[in-house]
Amino acid sequence: MxxxxxxxxxxxxxxxxxxxxxxxxxxAFKSLSVDVPKEFVYHVKFNRPEKRNAINHTMWLEIKDCFDKLSDDENCRAVVLSGEGMVFTAGIDLSDFLTTGAGIAKHEDIARKAKILYKIIQTYQESLSSLELCKKPVLAAVHSACIGAGVDAISAADMRYCTKDSFFQVKEVEVGLAADVGTLQRLPKILGSDSLVRELCYTGRKMDADEAFARGLVSKVYNNKEELINGVLGIAEEIASRSPVAIQTTKASLVYSRDHSVQEGLDHIKHLNQLYLQSEDLLKAATAQMTKEKPIFAKL
CATH class of the missing domain: 1.20.5 (Single alpha-helices involved in coiled-coils or other helix-helix interfaces)
Structure with a gap:
């Protein structure tokens, strides 16, 4: 040389x-930790264990910032979302919420209060929608409690897994709120039972891991957190080994088709694939199938 x-x-x-x-x-975030345990797989963790990973204003903002960046990061092909400490998340940070409410209450005019609340709700909605809008598949790995905003978050993920000691709770009604950042819109489509969703949302009762699995909220139940993380990272690694063109196009089509008619979904994927079927990934993947060799795909 x-x-x-x-x-x-x-x-x-x-x-x-x-x-x-x-x-x-x-x-690098204050309320989240991020690492890369496997090639092209990013692991995002709620990182306020001393607060049971309760989601405060900082975390709301950082979730969107994180997933927006990962969506465009060519080194990322799949994302695992979990929680540090004893629980996945206790939901919204009520002390932070009350502080915000006290600030809003200082305004006397209802129209001005409403304008502030509208902006806050919009910010929080955009935070969790970033999981769904992320071009890369997001796999939620839940252990122990997944409460309130936690259900909103995992409802925006692509797949969900949990430990056998997990429970899920749409708790907003217990604190005098209607869930407003995704659960009421996404959970009915995940569970496929309007009656069950209404029961969960009207009563605030807990759904345990066995029921979550039986109802299709989660794909698999693991014995403990270590098995959960290892198992979900393994699934993410398998996804990351596939063509990023194929995976990202598949996610885009699934998200679009969920909220549109069958024909609209067919038209959508037709327009996508008239471009993406020309990608070198197709030839690489087909060749690998015939030669039984592992394909190496370029970054995207």
Whole structure:
């Protein structure tokens, strides 16, 4: 190898390292932790264990920031979402919520209060919708409690898994609220039972892991958190090994088709695939099937 070629190789390695460092440094948050346990798989964790991962204003903002960045990160092909500490999340941080409410109450005019509340609700809705809008599949790994806003969050994920000690609770009615950041819109389509959803949302009762599995809220129940994380990371790794063009197009079509007619969904994927069927990924994947070799796909 001549000096020029060797120098070029070193520069490329340094360049890859710097790009990776920039990506990870941009994913440093106060209320979330992010790491990359497997190639192309990012692991995002709610990281307020001392507060049972209750979601405060900072976390609402950081969730959207995080998933918006991962959506466009070519090094990310799948995301696992879990919680640090004893529970997945206790839901909205009520102390933070009450502080915000006290600030709003200082305004005397109802129209001005309403304008502030509208903006807050919109911000929180956009926060959790970022999971659904993320181009990469998001796999929720739930252990122990998944309460209130936690149900909103996992409803926006692509797949859900849990431990056998988990429970799910649409708790908003118990604190005098109607859920307003996704559960009432997404949960009926996940469970497929209007009656059951209304029961959960009107009573605020807990749904345990066995019922969640039987009703289709989660795909699998694991014995403990360690098995859960290892298992879900393994599924994410398998997804990440597939063509990113195929996976991202599949997610886009599934999300679109859920809220549109069959024909509209067919038209949508037709327009997508007239472009994406021309991708080199198709030839690579087909060749790999015939040769029984692992395909290597370019970043996307």
């Amino acid at each position: 001549n000096i020029l070629s060797k120098s070029t190789g070193i520069i490329k390695v340094i360049g890859r390292h710097l790009r990776s460092s920039v990506t990870m440094s941009s994913l």
